[in-house]
Amino acid sequence: MRPGRGLVRGALALAALYAGLVGTLYLAQDRLLYPAAGRPVASITADVTGFETLRLDTPDGERLVVWWKAPEAGKMAILYLPGNDDPANTRRERAKRLGATGHGILMVAYRGFWGSTGRPHEAGLHTDARTAYAWLTSRIPPARVVLFGVSLGSGVAVRLATEIRAAGLILDAPYTTAAAIAADRYPFDRPRRPDQGAAPRAAWQRGPGYPDPIW
Numbered sequence: 001m002r003p004g005r006g007l008v009r010g011a012l013a014l015a016a017l018y019a020g021l022v023g024t025l026y027l028a029q030d031r032l033l034y035p036a037a038g039r040p041v042a043s044i045t046a047d048v049t050g051f052e053t054l055r056l057d058t059p060d061g062e063r064l065v066v067w068w069k070a071p072e073a074g075k076m077a078i079l080y081l082p083g084n085d086d087p088a089n090t091r092r093e094r095a096k097r098l099g100a101t102g103h104g105i106l107m108v109a110y111r112g113f114w115g116s117t118g119r120p121h122e123a124g125l126h127t128d129a130r131t132a133y134a135w136l137t138s139r140i141p142p143a144r145v146v147l148f149g150v151s152l153g154s155g156v157a158v159r160l161a162t163e164i165r166a167a168g169l170i171l172d173a174p175y176t177t178a179a180a181i182a183a184d185r186y187p188f189d190r191p192r193r194p195d196q197g198a199a200p201r202a203a204w205q206r207g208p209g210y211p212d213p214i215w
Contacts, residue, residue, distance in 0.1 A: 048095045051105075058131045062111045062118040066132060067095065071104030076167060077140040080107040081129055081160075083151030083173070104140065108132045125152075129160045143167055149174070 056064045071077050078098060082091065091107060098105050110128050111118035118124065136145060146168040149157025154174035161169045 047092050048099060050099055051095060056131050056135050058111070058124075058127050060124070060127060062124070062128075063116065064111065064128055064131065065109040065115040066135075067105075067107040069095070069099050069105045071140070071144075072102035075102045075104065076144050076146050077104035077106065077136060078146050078148050079129075079132055079136055079157075079166075080105055081132075081147070081149045081153030081156045082107065082110075083153055086150065103146075106132055106136050125156050126159055129156045130163070133160060133164060137164075146170060148172070151175070 050069045051067045052069075054066050054068050056066055058064060080094070080098070095105060095107060108128060109116045110120055111124050112120040116128075133145070142165045145166045147157040147161055147166050148170045149155070150172040151174075154171040157169060157171065158174075
């Protein structure tokens with residue numbers, strides 16, 4: 001066999017391997033982006049007093065599981081938008097700590113998460129946040145509502161903040177775009193779908209009522 005043929009075959013094999021890896025990542029994007037989707041519901045109401053489990057219907061036909069604790073007199077209400085892999089114990093601990101302040105809390109399980117129907121996708125998560133906000137502000141004035149986004153939920157919270165009025169915006173472990181995270185974790189490939197993340201920094205900076213964002 002000529003040496004040149006061996007090099008060509010090796011190059012073709014590497015190209016095929018790379019194509020297969022990229023194809024696998026492409027097909028598994030949703031699973032990588034939403035690893036907790038499909039897990040059974042893990043309620044916080046059994047361990048945290050003052051909360052009740054509710055279900056909210058979205059405009060596109062999904063039903064969301066949410067956990068709600070009403071605020072004490074004169075206190076704020078927090079719309080809690082979780083990360084994509086918040087374990088039950090983390091949510092329970094957050095619920096206990098936030099609940100102890102006397103503020104109200106509405107914790108959302110996105111579509112496909114923790115008992116909510118449907119499958120998660122970017123537009124759907126924004127719809128879920130809007131649905132939760134609409135329910136909350138039908139009971140609490142927007143001037144007493146604070147958005148609290150964690151990890152994946154930080155992008156959802158920032159996008160929501162550009163659309164509505166709220167008293168404040170809290171971000172825990174925020175990101176710039178999902179595309180930037182993917183490029184960091186998988187530098188040999190780049191996302192090839194427009195589903196690249198909810199809220200780049202520019203969207204926050206031009207949000208109404210938030211002139212001085214902090215990163």
